[in-house]
Amino acid sequence: MMITSRQLTLAGIAALALVWGLLPEFTLTVMSYIGLYALVAAGLVMLTGVGGMTSFGQAAFVGLGAYATAWVCTSPWVAAWLPAGFPRALLPWVGLLLGLLVTYGVARFLGSVTLRLSGHYLPLGTIAWGLSIYYIFGNLDVLGGFTGITGLPPLTLGSLSFATPLYLGPVIWGVLLLALWALHNLLDSREGRAIRALKGGRVMAESMGVDTAHYRIKLFVLAALLAALSGWLYAHLQRFVNPTPFNINIGIEYLFMAVVGGAGYLWGAVLGALLITLLKEQLQDWLPRLLGSSGNFEIIVFGLLMLVVLQRFADGLWPRLNHWSARWLRPDTRQAAPSVRPVTLAQRTLPPAGEVILQSRDVSRRFGGLLANDAVNMTLKAGEVHALIGPNGAGKSTFFNMISGVDTPSSGEVRLMGAVMQGKPSREFAALGLGRTFQHVRLLGQRSVLENVALGAHRRGRQGWIASMLRLDRAEEAAILAEARRQIERCGLGDLADRPAASLALGQQRVVEIARALAGQPAALLLDEPAAGLRHLEKQALAVLLDQLRSEGLGILVVEHDMEFVMNLADRITVLEFGAVIAEGTPAQVQANPRVLDAYLGGSDDLAGAAA
Numbered sequence: 001m002m003i004t005s006r007q008l009t010l011a012g013i014a015a016l017a018l019v020w021g022l023l024p025e026f027t028l029t030v031m032s033y034i035g036l037y038a039l040v041a042a043g044l045v046m047l048t049g050v051g052g053m054t055s056f057g058q059a060a061f062v063g064l065g066a067y068a069t070a071w072v073c074t075s076p077w078v079a080a081w082l083p084a085g086f087p088r089a090l091l092p093w094v095g096l097l098l099g100l101l102v103t104y105g106v107a108r109f110l111g112s113v114t115l116r117l118s119g120h121y122l123p124l125g126t127i128a129w130g131l132s133i134y135y136i137f138g139n140l141d142v143l144g145g146f147t148g149i150t151g152l153p154p155l156t157l158g159s160l161s162f163a164t165p166l167y168l169g170p171v172i173w174g175v176l177l178l179a180l181w182a183l184h185n186l187l188d189s190r191e192g193r194a195i196r197a198l199k200g201g202r203v204m205a206e207s208m209g210v211d212t213a214h215y216r217i218k219l220f221v222l223a224a225l226l227a228a229l230s231g232w233l234y235a236h237l238q239r240f241v242n243p244t245p246f247n248i249n250i251g252i253e254y255l256f257m258a259v260v261g262g263a264g265y266l267w268g269a270v271l272g273a274l275l276i277t278l279l280k281e282q283l284q285d286w287l288p289r290l291l292g293s294s295g296n297f298e299i300i301v302f303g304l305l306m307l308v309v310l311q312r313f314a315d316g317l318w319p320r321l322n323h324w325s326a327r328w329l330r331p332d333t334r335q336a337a338p339s340v341r342p343v344t345l346a347q348r349t350l351p352p353a354g355e356v357i358l359q360s361r362d363v364s365r366r367f368g369g370l371l372a373n374d375a376v377n378m379t380l381k382a383g384e385v386h387a388l389i390g391p392n393g394a395g396k397s398t399f400f401n402m403i404s405g406v407d408t409p410s411s412g413e414v415r416l417m418g419a420v421m422q423g424k425p426s427r428e429f430a431a432l433g434l435g436r437t438f439q440h441v442r443l444l445g446q447r448s449v450l451e452n453v454a455l456g457a458h459r460r461g462r463q464g465w466i467a468s469m470l471r472l473d474r475a476e477e478a479a480i481l482a483e484a485r486r487q488i489e490r491c492g493l494g495d496l497a498d499r500p501a502a503s504l505a506l507g508q509q510r511v512v513e514i515a516r517a518l519a520g521q522p523a524a525l526l527l528d529e530p531a532a533g534l535r536h537l538e539k540q541a542l543a544v545l546l547d548q549l550r551s552e553g554l555g556i557l558v559v560e561h562d563m564e565f566v567m568n569l570a571d572r573i574t575v576l577e578f579g580a581v582i583a584e585g586t587p588a589q590v591q592a593n594p595r596v597l598d599a600y601l602g603g604s605d606d607l608a609g610a611a612a
Helices: 006-022 026-050 058-074 076-081 086-116 121-139 165-188 191-199 202-207 212-238 248-262 265-291 297-313 317-325 398-405 426-432 449-454 465-470 474-490 507-521 536-552 563-569 587-591 594-600 604-611
Strands: 155-157 161-162 357-369 370-381 385-389 411-416 433-438 524-527 553-559 570-575 580-587
Touching: 006 165, 006 524, 026 058, 026 191, 026 212, 026 248, 026 265, 026 553, 058 076, 058 121, 058 212, 058 248, 076 297, 086 121, 086 212, 086 563, 121 248, 121 587, 161 165, 165 191, 165 212, 165 265, 165 465, 191 202, 191 212, 191 465, 191 474, 202 212, 202 426, 248 265, 248 474, 265 297, 265 317, 357 398, 357 553, 370 385, 370 411, 370 553, 370 570, 370 580, 385 398, 385 536, 385 563, 398 524, 398 553, 433 507, 449 474, 449 507, 507 524, 507 536, 524 570, 536 553, 536 563, 563 587, 570 587, 570 594, 580 587, 580 594
Parallel strands: 385 553, 385 570, 433 524, 524 553
Antiparallel strands: 155 161, 357 370, 357 411, 570 580
């Protein structure tokens, strides 16, 4: 009888618990270190593999957690400050609290500075502050300098002492498993979709209403707190702290653990920590016997082995292991618990038909000496389809980005629902009721169509990270997924809801973007070439959908090159040429305008064909 991966995981945890007391002390120590390393690597999976931010400095946060508890437990200043008779057994727990608070503050500060960097500057920045914190540890006399701090007490709980790996090891692995459970819950939520969108593209995430800068800092702080927790446990396992385990080399090893195991997979952190720890142990034993003890040959061999693994398994070993084991495991078909009470998502009242919901006044955009848009005026009303057309290079995409908050006008004014939007990010446009698609499709390719569309409803939910980690958001999550599935079926893709978005044809991916925008219940819907890549019948179905949305009161702005599609659908048309408006009116008026015919340089045949 085949079992599921979840059942296999539970069986593995139970087996480890049963044999723990029978393992040799050295094995227990190694297993405890693997648990500590995996806790840091799990934070890096979230930060690097899921969030797309590379950090080489996590060892510094491990050191903050370790040194905080070491200082609290041994400093005479702390003893003098605490009230008389304060139980010494509680000092490690005070150290934990101090370590988490200090790490939170340091990570918030470093994140606010470092995460503004991009490309290779971001990892270089993490190396810089990682080295700085390491040398601070070694040069502060109050922390024992490079000699370190000795005499840390063991963790105790009542009369039970966790002085050895036999007793502290299960605590370490228990903390690790709880962290993995909480992180898995976080990723399987509204907040998790926002985190995944950070790597897929910040422009897309902001347009869905996600405050990407805030989420990046929160993710950075989360990874730092997991590292500090590992450092606290490490300090009371070793009962001694010095700067050596927190240098930049160890920070690189932590990142290797996450990448080798599988940077996008939480259990990959455990696999990576297990493999690299055991590999280092074996290399340190065998290489001196083979090559002598005069050099650090294990570092060279370790680096070469890492290059081989990364070259052969670019996505890490965990996805390959999943693929190999799939033939022996039964898919987990557990359904969400039906006992959750349904909730109502935030609803938006659409403005009455004919009311102006989006307006540009003399909007211009300059790029150096290039004038991309020149005093463009346009209005979008509720209950109408307004088309924006023009030859290639006319400035349509630039204008589209300005009225959706992606770009800021050099001059002029954009109003949405009566509010002046000058200088506001695209997430503020989304909050006021603007939904959009992109000229070049921007989806989370490896995630399902359902998850992609659910991202569009991000601002309609309210539950935060803690509620998601503890699975207190299940009712809201069920409502968001139900809304996403409704929009998918409305757009004619119901049979594809559980397929990865990257497996769909380009035209279908464009329809997924429309469904994602509709999940946010917009008042203004901006579509950038929605018919591109669609076949004739698919275009007809899209036209029927847009006509239905118009009748429901949405204002729809369409940028499109398919003249037949535009002329048969639009109520009003604005024509751009060289960044300026040359015509505006009904389809019939635009088709009869000689400036429009001249602008298309032969496009008159297309316009005439559309009219016919």
